[in-house]
Structures are given as C-alpha cells and as structure tokens.
Amino acid sequence: MTNSSFTWQRGLIYTILLAFAALYLVPLYVMLTTSLKDIEEIRQGNLLALPDNPTLYAWTKAWSSACTGSECEGLAPFFWNSVRIVVPAVVISTIVGALNGYALAKWRFRGSEMLFGALLFGCFIPFQVILLPMARLLATLGLANTVTGLVLVHVIYGVAFTTLFFRNFYVSVPTELVKAAQLDGAGFFAIFRHIFLPISLPIFTVTLIWQFTQIWNDFLFGVVYSGPGTQPITVALNNLVNTSMGGKEYNVDMAAAIIAALPTLVIYVLAGKYFVRGLTAGAVKG
Amino acid sequence: MGSLSINQVTKSFGDTEVLKGINIDVQNGEFIILVGPSGCGKSTLMNMIAGLESVTSGTLEMDGRDVTHVSPKDRDIAMVFQSYALYPTMNVARNISFGLEMRGVDKAERERVVADVAALLQIDHLLDRKPSQLSGGQRQRVAMGRALARSPEVFLFDEPLSNLDAKLRVEMRTEIKKLHKRLGTTIVYVTHDQIEAMTLADRIAVMKDGILQQLGTPAEIYDDPANQFVAGFMGSPPMNFIRVDTCDGGDIEVEIGGQTHRLTLPCSPGIAASNQREVILGIRPEMITQPKPENTQGIAASMDFDVIEPMGADTMAIGEWNGQTLMARLSPEAGQCAGANTAIQLDISKCVAFDTANGDRIR
Ligand SMILES: Nc1ncnc2c1ncn2[C@@H]1O[C@H](COP(=O)(O)OP(=O)(O)OP(=O)(O)O)[C@@H](O)[C@H]1O
Ligand SMILES: [Mg+2]
Numbered sequence: 001m002t003n004s005s006f007t008w009q010r011g012l013i014y015t016i017l018l019a020f021a022a023l024y025l026v027p028l029y030v031m032l033t034t035s036l037k038d039i040e041e042i043r044q045g046n047l048l049a050l051p052d053n054p055t056l057y058a059w060t061k062a063w064s065s066a067c068t069g070s071e072c073e074g075l076a077p078f079f080w081n082s083v084r085i086v087v088p089a090v091v092i093s094t095i096v097g098a099l100n101g102y103a104l105a106k107w108r109f110r111g112s113e114m115l116f117g118a119l120l121f122g123c124f125i126p127f128q129v130i131l132l133p134m135a136r137l138l139a140t141l142g143l144a145n146t147v148t149g150l151v152l153v154h155v156i157y158g159v160a161f162t163t164l165f166f167r168n169f170y171v172s173v174p175t176e177l178v179k180a181a182q183l184d185g186a187g188f189f190a191i192f193r194h195i196f197l198p199i200s201l202p203i204f205t206v207t208l209i210w211q212f213t214q215i216w217n218d219f220l221f222g223v224v225y226s227g228p229g230t231q232p233i234t235v236a237l238n239n240l241v242n243t244s245m246g247g248k249e250y251n252v253d254m255a256a257a258i259i260a261a262l263p264t265l266v267i268y269v270l271a272g273k274y275f276v277r278g279l280t281a282g283a284v285k286g
Numbered sequence: 287m288g289s290l291s292i293n294q295v296t297k298s299f300g301d302t303e304v305l306k307g308i309n310i311d312v313q314n315g316e317f318i319i320l321v322g323p324s325g326c327g328k329s330t331l332m333n334m335i336a337g338l339e340s341v342t343s344g345t346l347e348m349d350g351r352d353v354t355h356v357s358p359k360d361r362d363i364a365m366v367f368q369s370y371a372l373y374p375t376m377n378v379a380r381n382i383s384f385g386l387e388m389r390g391v392d393k394a395e396r397e398r399v400v401a402d403v404a405a406l407l408q409i410d411h412l413l414d415r416k417p418s419q420l421s422g423g424q425r426q427r428v429a430m431g432r433a434l435a436r437s438p439e440v441f442l443f444d445e446p447l448s449n450l451d452a453k454l455r456v457e458m459r460t461e462i463k464k465l466h467k468r469l470g471t472t473i474v475y476v477t478h479d480q481i482e483a484m485t486l487a488d489r490i491a492v493m494k495d496g497i498l499q500q501l502g503t504p505a506e507i508y509d510d511p512a513n514q515f516v517a518g519f520m521g522s523p524p525m526n527f528i529r530v531d532t533c534d535g536g537d538i539e540v541e542i543g544g545q546t547h548r549l550t551l552p553c554s555p556g557i558a559a560s561n562q563r564e565v566i567l568g569i570r571p572e573m574i575t576q577p578k579p580e581n582t583q584g585i586a587a588s589m590d591f592d593v594i595e596p597m598g599a600d601t602m603a604i605g606e607w608n609g610q611t612l613m614a615r616l617s618p619e620a621g622q623c624a625g626a627n628t629a630i631q632l633d634i635s636k637c638v639a640f641d642t643a644n645g646d647r648i649r
Binding site for chain 1: 375376
C-alpha cells in the first residue's frame with residue numbers, strides 16, 4: 001500500500017519535472033530549428049516542425065554580414081569587442097576579489113567590518129543608480145566610449161560580488177592556519193599563495209562563471225558607455241534585431257541570439273559541475 | 287638564550303579586559319605550564335608571546351630584548367596549536383619544512399632537517415601523505431615536527447595532547463619530556479590535564495579570570511597553595527574544604543563522626559593573628575586514611591562513610607565533617623570494610639586554612 005502510493009507520488013514528481021524541463025527547452029528548440037530553416041519555410045508557420053532543408057545561411061549571415069544599424073558586418077566584430085571587455089574584466093575583478101576576500105576574512109583591521117558592510121551594500125545598488133555618476137567619472141578619466149572604460153565599470157561593479165564570494169569562502173578556513181604560517185615566517189602574500197590559493201579552485205570557478213555571465217550578458221552598461229567601435233555583442237544583437245531591411249529575417253535573429261548566448265552556455269557546460277560544488281562549499285557557508 | 291620575561295602584560299578586546307597584568311619570568315630552558323579554567327586567557331597569553339595578538343599594555347622581553355612590537359616571524363618562537371593547524375594542501379614533509387622554506391633555507395638542508403625530525407618523531411613513513419590521510423596522533427606528531435624543524439628559542443604548546451586518546455597521551459607526554467631533556471629549549475605549555483601539569487612542569491602558573499594566581503614548582507602549588515582557588519584547582523580528586531570554627535590560640539574545632547576534635551594546625555598562629563571566628567580548612571583526601579601505625583604523628587578518629595568508590599590503586603570514601611561533604615583516600619583493603627563508624631587517621635601536617643571572605647591563604 002505505502003509502496004504503491006510512493007511510486008504514484010514519484011510518477012507525479014517526474015511528470016511535473018519533465019513538464020517544466022520541456023517548458024524551458026521548447027524555446028531553445030524553436031530557436032535552434034528556426035535558425036536552420038530558410039525564410040520561406042518560416043513563413044509557413046510550423047513553429048515546432050523540424051527544418052525540411054537545414055541550411056547554415058542564417059548563421060553565416062548573422063556572424064558576418066547582417067546589418068547592425070548602418071554597417072553590415074554581422075556580429076563578428078562585436079563578439080570580439082565583448083571578448084576584449086569580458087576577459088580582462090573577469091580576470092581583474094576575480095583577482096581583486098580574491099585578495100579583498102582574503103584580507104577581509106583573515107586580516108581584520110580597524111574598520112574592516114564596516115568596509116565589508118559597504119561592499120555588501122554595493123551588491124544591492126541597482127545599475128541605474130550609478131549610470132550618470134559613472135558617465136561623469138569615465139569622461140573625467142578620458143575613458144568614455146572605450147573598451148578600457150567598460151572594463152573599469154565592470155571591475156568596479158563586480159568587485160563587490162567577487163569579494164563577497166571569496167570572503168565567505170575564506171572565512172571557513174581556520175585562522176590558526178594563518179597564525180601557524182605567520183610563525184613560519186610567511187607574510188601576507190606568501191600565505192595567500194601557499195595556503196589559500198591551493199584550496200580555492202571551487203570558489204574561483206564560481207566567481208569566474210558568475211562574472212563571465214554577468215559581464216557577457218550585460219546590456220545596460222554596454223549600451224550607455226560604449227562608442228561606435230566598442231559596442232559589446234548584446235548591444236549589437238539588439239541593433240541587429242531592430243534593423244529591418246525589407247522583411248524580418250527570423251532565422252538570422254535566432255542564429256544571432258544563439259551566437260550571443262553560446263559562450264555562457266559553453267562555460268556552464270565546462271565548469272558547471274564545479275559551480276554547484278563551489279556554491280555550496282563557499283557562498284552558502286559562513 | 288630563550289629566556290622570556292612577561293611584564294605587567296594586559297590585553298583587552300574592546301571593553302573586556304581578558305588579561306589583567308600578568309608577570310612571569312621564564313628562565314632559559316625552563317618548562318612552564320599554564321593552567322586555569324576555560325576562558326581565563328591562556329591561549330590569549332600564548333598568542334601574545336608569539337606575537338599573533340597585540341599587547342594592550344606591558345612589555346614582553348626575550349633574552350633581555352624588548353619584543354613587544356616585534357612581528358611573529360622575527361621572534362624565533364615555534365608554536366603547536368591545539369587544533370594542529372597543519373596546512374591541508376601540503377604533504378607532511380612540506381608541512382614540516384615550510385618554515386625553513388619561508389626563511390630561505392636551501393633545499394638540501396631542508397631535506398636533511400625533515401629527515402632528522404621525522405626520524406625523531408617516527409613519522410618517516412608518512413612524509414608523502416596529506417594531513418587528511420593521518421590519524422589524530424600522527425597529525426599531532428607532524429605539528430610537533432613543524433615546530434621542531436626550526437629549532438627556535440622558545441616553544442609554545444597550546445593543549446597539544448588534548449585531542450589524543452588516553453594511551454597515546456601518556457606516550458606523547460613522555461616523548462615531550464624526553465625532548466625537553468634533550469633539547470633544553472624553553473617551553474611554555476597550556477594544559478587542562480592535572481597529571482601533565484604535575485609531571486612535566488618545572489614551574490606551574492595558575493591563572494583565573496586573567497589574573498596570575500600563583501607561580502611555583504609543582505610541589506609548591508600542591509602543598510603550599512596561595513589561595514583557595516589554586517588549592518581546589520590542582521589535585522584530583524580535589525582538596526576538601528570544610529568551614530570550621532576557630533578557638534582561642536588559633537586552634538580549630540571540627541566535628542568528626544559525632545565527636546568534636548580540637549586540632550592545632552601548622553598555621554594556627556596565623557589563624558590566631560587573623561582574629562577570624564570561622565575559617566575554611568583545606569585537607570587533601572590523601573591526608574585522611576585508614577590508621578597507619580607507622581605514622582606516629584597521625585591523629586586517630588572515626589567517622590561514617592556513605593559512599594565508597596574503588597579506583598584501583600586507592601578507594602575514595604565519602605563522608606561528612608561538620609555536616610559538609612568530604613572525601614578520604616583509603617587503601618583498597620580498608621575501603622572494602624569502610625562504612626559506619628570506620629577508624630581513620632588524620633595527617634594534619636599539610637593542612638591549610640583560608641579566609642572565608644576572599645579565599646586568601648591564612649599562614
Ligand atoms: N578575538 C577575541 N575577541 C573578543 N574576546 C576574545 C577574543 N579571543 C578571546 N576572547 C575572550 O578572551 C577570554 C580568554 O580566551 P582564551 O582563548 O585565552 O581562553 P583560554 O584560557 O585559552 O580558554 P580554553 O582553556 O577554553 O582554551 C575568553 O573569555 C574569550 O571569550
Ligand atoms: Mg585556549
């Protein structure tokens with residue numbers, strides 16, 4: 001009796017889970033199939049049908065020749081813009097966050113709790129609030145419309161999060177390790193290098209994924225602080241979709257959207273395992 | 287070399303004063319043991335000696351050199367932490383040699399030291415393992431090895447044996463004693479274990495609430511305690527405390543087994559001088575025994591025992607004096623027939639008396 005009701009409940013749970021999984025996967029499926037169809041087939045309106053004659057036309061166009069406003073070079077240049085913004089921003093904010101978190105967790109100093117509180121507060125400041133002051137700052141620094149400027153914005157905004165991640169991870173490391181290493185003659189950086197760095201793989205993965213996703217997907221900063229030659233891919237995608245020459249090319253739009261989303265997908269697949277492990281190991285505890 | 291002088295040292299965390307003016311002079315090569323109830327500031331004092339915690343006021347000197355504000359790595363002190371604090375990602379050999387590595391000792395020399403230390407502590411076969419792959423006792427030895435590798439001027443041990451099982455603890459205790467004999471390095475050692483304190487120490491420092499209560503040899507602490515706290519803290523089972531009336535001339539009166547005994551203690555002149563009507567008599571269980579004809583100084587009495595606790599070598603028997611609980615230490619044979627109206631003998635040559643108000647010793 002209990003046994004059969006147990007399996008009955010099991011069945012229900014799986015059904016619900018499958019339904020939700022389908023709900024999430026259907027849009028992806030539609031995007032993928034649409035991007036492989038030609039425009040004639042799309043006009044027939046069979047949204048869920050598999051493509052009759054799969055073609056990469058939409059993909060090549062989206063990548064290299066679709067119009068994003070006045071110029072028609074596809075997403076490629078903007079993809080590389082994004083890479084040039086994301087890579088330094090992620091690397092710098094992660095390294096700064098690691099050092100900050102280490103210092104805040106293990107080297108208490110006068111005002112360190114307050115500094116941490118302020119950083120925590122930084123996590124909750126909405127993007128919109130800092131738009132204007134940041135624009136002023138970038139202009140003053142002569143970094144308006146530059147890749148360096150965007151990197152700086154993302155580093156500043158990201159450091160609050162990365163510091164929080166690392167601090168919460170390092171807080172659970174016994175302080176006596178630091179004391180022992182101090183007696184062994186190691187200084188601030190030597191202790192970080194020899195004792196903290198070797199145990200940090202999970203939290204580095206979490207931070208890398210988090211920062212990569214945040215910065216790659218960012219639209220607001222990208223649209224506000226970039227110039228004509230420095231727009232990131234999200235902005236270009238928006239322009240591509242909104243630039244219509246003649247009829248709307250849904251297949252190109254879909255291919256472009258997938259191209260824009262692909263790097264974050266790849267990162268998740270490659271490092272997702274560590275991501276979950278790292279979240280539970282670091283961010284939750286402490 | 288290796289002398290240590292702690293002068294009027296205090297420590298406050300915010301508004302709470304944890305150490306209230308500690309003075310200890312440690313001779314070169316001395317083995318000092320710090321004891322005291324949990325939270326009395328022992329670890330804090332150790333951390334301050336090591337330089338891991340700042341000194342609020344007072345000074346610390348090593349070999350006559352003021353080190354109050356010297357950084358930990360320039361003090362030439364090695365410490366074994368209660369939790370071992372082994373570096374989790376390094377193997378045993380690197381754990382031991384890390385301090386040398388940080389001090390720029392070359393590789394060949396480091397390997398030689400690791401081999402020496404490992405042989406001494408019998409951990410040669412574990413050198414490639416990570417700390418997580420070791421048993422508690424092995425970790426403890428690695429922690430010792432890390433301290434030994436540097437041959438410092440002063441060793442600090444903060445409850446190093448507290449995580450070990452009873453047998454291993456006895457073994458390690460002997461090892462530490464041998465080590466101290468061989469190296470002759472100054473050691474400051476925290477423990478909650480009475481036997482460790484009594485067997486290892488040259489001198490014991492008893493602390494309470496951030497105040498040093500007494501500093502003396504184990505015999506002084508045991509036989510000549512400075513106050514009731516020290517008397518009650520050292521010794522297991524602890525000293526009996528009985529509130530008694532005083533008589534003219536400083537004698538005391540106590541009712542044992544229905545009879546009132548008038549006793550003249552070694553400190554009777556002191557009691558007389560103090561003019562107290564009541565004092566607290568301190569008498570250790572082993573001073574109340576079955577009659578021993580060979581001891582002619584003993585005072586004969588008889589009393590009732592309600593509870594008998596055989597402990598192997600001795601039997602503890604619990605009864606009452608002046609209506610207050612008291613423990614006697616009998617031989618196993620005497621213990622077997624102890625009960626109502628049992629003959630006992632008192633040795634009052636080491637009895638002490640304390641002020642009822644503040645527990646100060648009356649001498
Ligand atoms: N960083 C700190 N901030 C505030 N109070 C502290 C701090 N470290 C220790 N204390 C307090 O100082 C007192 C002494 O602590 P300490 O660790 O020296 O005790 P202990 O004698 O070593 O005790 P135990 O035998 O339990 O190890 C305790 O009351 C503790 O709460
Ligand atoms: Mg302690």
